[in-house]
Amino acid sequence: MRRAAAFAAILRKDLLLMTRDGMFIALTVLAITTFVALYYLLPSEVQPGFTLGVRGPELQPIFEQLVAEQEEPVPIVFHEEEEALFGAVERREIDVGISFPHAMLEAIRAGERATVTVYVTPALPVEYRDAVHTIVREIAFALAGYELPVTEPDEQTVIVGPDVGPVPLRDRMRPLYAFMVLIMEAIALGALISAEIQQKTLSAIVVTPARTSDVLLSKGVLGTFVAFTEAAIVLFIIRGFGPSPGLVLFALVLGAMLVTGVAMIAGSAGKDLWSTMVIGIVMLIPLAIPAFSSLFPGTTAGWVRVIPSYGLVSAISAASIYGAGWADVAADLAVLAGWVVAFALAGIAVLRRRIRAL
Amino acid sequence: MGMSAIEVDGVRYSYGRTLAVDGVTFSVSPGEIVGFLGPNGAGKSTTVKILTGMLAPDDGSVRMLGHENGGNRVELHRRIGVCFEEKNLYAEMTGRENLQFFSRLFGLRRYDTTAALRRVGLAERGDDRVKRYSKGMRQRLMVARALVNTPDVIFLDEPTDGLDPVSARAIRGLIREEAERGAAVFLTTHDMNEADQLSDRVAFINEGRIVAMDAPENLKIEHGRRSVRVRLRVNNGAAGDKPGGVDEQVYDLGTQEAGELLKRVADDPRLLTIHTEEASLEDIFIKLTGRGLA
Numbered sequence: 001m002r003r004a005a006a007f008a009a010i011l012r013k014d015l016l017l018m019t020r021d022g023m024f025i026a027l028t029v030l031a032i033t034t035f036v037a038l039y040y041l042l043p044s045e046v047q048p049g050f051t052l053g054v055r056g057p058e059l060q061p062i063f064e065q066l067v068a069e070q071e072e073p074v075p076i077v078f079h080e081e082e083e084a085l086f087g088a089v090e091r092r093e094i095d096v097g098i099s100f101p102h103a104m105l106e107a108i109r110a111g112e113r114a115t116v117t118v119y120v121t122p123a124l125p126v127e128y129r130d131a132v133h134t135i136v137r138e139i140a141f142a143l144a145g146y147e148l149p150v151t152e153p154d155e156q157t158v159i160v161g162p163d164v165g166p167v168p169l170r171d172r173m174r175p176l177y178a179f180m181v182l183i184m185e186a187i188a189l190g191a192l193i194s195a196e197i198q199q200k201t202l203s204a205i206v207v208t209p210a211r212t213s214d215v216l217l218s219k220g221v222l223g224t225f226v227a228f229t230e231a232a233i234v235l236f237i238i239r240g241f242g243p244s245p246g247l248v249l250f251a252l253v254l255g256a257m258l259v260t261g262v263a264m265i266a267g268s269a270g271k272d273l274w275s276t277m278v279i280g281i282v283m284l285i286p287l288a289i290p291a292f293s294s295l296f297p298g299t300t301a302g303w304v305r306v307i308p309s310y311g312l313v314s315a316i317s318a319a320s321i322y323g324a325g326w327a328d329v330a331a332d333l334a335v336l337a338g339w340v341v342a343f344a345l346a347g348i349a350v351l352r353r354r355i356r357a358l
Numbered sequence: 359m360g361m362s363a364i365e366v367d368g369v370r371y372s373y374g375r376t377l378a379v380d381g382v383t384f385s386v387s388p389g390e391i392v393g394f395l396g397p398n399g400a401g402k403s404t405t406v407k408i409l410t411g412m413l414a415p416d417d418g419s420v421r422m423l424g425h426e427n428g429g430n431r432v433e434l435h436r437r438i439g440v441c442f443e444e445k446n447l448y449a450e451m452t453g454r455e456n457l458q459f460f461s462r463l464f465g466l467r468r469y470d471t472t473a474a475l476r477r478v479g480l481a482e483r484g485d486d487r488v489k490r491y492s493k494g495m496r497q498r499l500m501v502a503r504a505l506v507n508t509p510d511v512i513f514l515d516e517p518t519d520g521l522d523p524v525s526a527r528a529i530r531g532l533i534r535e536e537a538e539r540g541a542a543v544f545l546t547t548h549d550m551n552e553a554d555q556l557s558d559r560v561a562f563i564n565e566g567r568i569v570a571m572d573a574p575e576n577l578k579i580e581h582g583r584r585s586v587r588v589r590l591r592v593n594n595g596a597a598g599d600k601p602g603g604v605d606e607q608v609y610d611l612g613t614q615e616a617g618e619l620l621k622r623v624a625d626d627p628r629l630l631t632i633h634t635e636e637a638s639l640e641d642i643f644i645k646l647t648g649r650g651l652a
Contacts, residue, residue, distance in 0.1 A: 005462060005465050006462070006463050006465070008462075009459060009462035009463050010463075012459075013448070013451070016451065016455070017450055017451070020450040020451075021450070199444075199446055200442065200444045201446045201447070201448055203412075203442060203444075204442065204446050204460075204503070206412065207410050207411075207412065207438065207440045208435055208436075208460065208463040208464060209432045209433075209436045209463060209464060209465065210463045211432065356412075358412070
């Protein structure tokens with residue numbers, strides 16, 4: 001009971017100090033207004049252009065000829081196997097994958113019908129799907145040597161992932177907005193922790209009945225609560241919850257805990273406010289890479305997936321943009337939870353050590 | 359005298375290879391004010407950290423308020439008050455909020471902040487943020503904060519450092535009141551005059567060791583030198599004498615010729631003033647350690 005009172009007192013004090021911290025208030029207002037304004041200022045329409053993958057290296061000369069005739073050539077990536085092509089679309093490394101059957105040339109020349117499978121990302125605009133159909137026809141004509149009549153191949157279009165239609169850039173930026181808000185709150189929390197250490201106010205607390213763990217718990221709870229609340233407000237305003245708000249909120253809680261761990265490390269390691277900010281930013285920049293990567297579907301490199309924040313961005317992106325459910329992002333959330341535990345333990349260890357050295 | 363509030367026996371502590379506290383032994387009784395004097399790096403702060411449970415000694419034992427070597431630290435901390443040298447107050451909170459926060463940490467539901475502020479002369483400014491306080495006001499709030507829980511042992515580090523004489527006198531009055539209430543007061547300071555005025559006993563610490571510990575008067579008797587300072591007018595109208603010139607001489611009272619010397623001085627028509635002098639704590643510290651307190 002007495003511990004609860006001590007914890008509540010520290011939490012109350014931290015909240016009071018946060019509301020009186022000019023930098024915290026400025027960062028909070030700046031984060032909310034900037035990201036919301038940015039969201040509504042960006043166009044809600046998708047931009048033209050897509051990347052193309054093809055199964056059938058034997059067709060490369062024909063494609064190169066076709067591309068050479070285009071005013072704005074479409075970049076093409078060739079794959080040996082259909083499975084690899086499908087994987088590339090699934091990972092959004094390319095927007096469209098056309099898989100020509102191995103014996104297509106012979107089939108067309110023999111006047112037989114061949115089936116071409118087209119894999120597209122859910123975000124590909126409908127008009128691009130029509131363009132893909134034209135490409136398939138052109139290839140068929142080219143293979144037949146433009147000798148009419150040509151038996152056109154059957155075309156089977158497979159949408160890889162939930163079909164939600166094209167996604168404007170501003171909506172793809174939702175995970176980035178959420179993560180940037182979390183980053184700013186982490187920096188503000190780090191600054192507060194640093195101030196407590198530099199001004200030695202923590203020394204005065206640890207010679208009262210309050211324990212070091214009360215101080216740590218208070219910082220952790222407050223940091224998580226503030227970062228989560230602000231990120232949730234921003235996502236709410238920019239309609240970023242999608243059909244699974246519970247999932248997005250859960251991912252945000254984990255994300256807020258992750259950055260709170262960073263704040264504890266930066267706040268404890270910094271010698272002053274500026275060094276705390278530098279350490280915090282240096283730690284947070286790599287964590288922001290997945291959020292930037294999500295702006296360009298299909299460009300995420302393999303190493304980005306091992307960055308601790310990848311699960312957060314991936315879960316928010318999948319749930320808020322593509323309507324993914326719990327089962328779809330369970331693996332991402334599990335990995336993220338593991339990173340949260342690691343960062344929280346590291347943050348607590350560093351801050352505890354610093355308190356003991358006071 | 360009853361059971362000691364603080365009993366320290368052979369405590370040692372090192373920071374890596376640097377020995378900070380080297381076999382310190384002393385005790386402080388309830389109601390007693392003990393001054394812990396020494397230069398920077400002598401081991402004062404480390405000793406206080408060990409006593410307050412912030413550091414565990416490498417060797418030796420500390421028994422405070424019945425708790426052996428920290429014991430139940432939460433219970434121990436409930437009964438001590440610490441006033442740090444750094445003004446580690448929450449500058450963005452008011453004086454009242456600072457005291458309220460610490461009273462909550464001690465689980466005090468009916469703490470009277472107004473009375474506490476009034477006691478240190480801050481009743482009128484209690485609702486101002488601490489960042490607007492002068493150095494003296496901050497120091498008074500620091501003392502009030504150390505007394506929030508009516509502690510049985512009070513640690514005060516340079517409690518009147520940089521204060522104006524009026525504020526310093528007020529703080530000293532508070533410290534005496536707390537000792538009269540029965541609190542053991544452990545005072546660390548550079549200020550020999552303060553230690554002399556306040557302390558029932560003083561301990562000199564140098565290079566981690568206590569080199570002397572006793573009542574200030576006893577230390578002066580044992581280690582000091584009694585003397586008289588005599589001022590004589592030197593302008594007798596003789597050629598070369600400057601008008602208004604004064605000659606000052608110090609005579610040691612510990613010698614056999616002291617009585618004769620004093621008699622001769624008293625009969626001298628040039629005599630202006632004669633004052634007895636005794637060694638200061640600082641003189642004794644220098645004599646015992648070969649170094650000053652700065």
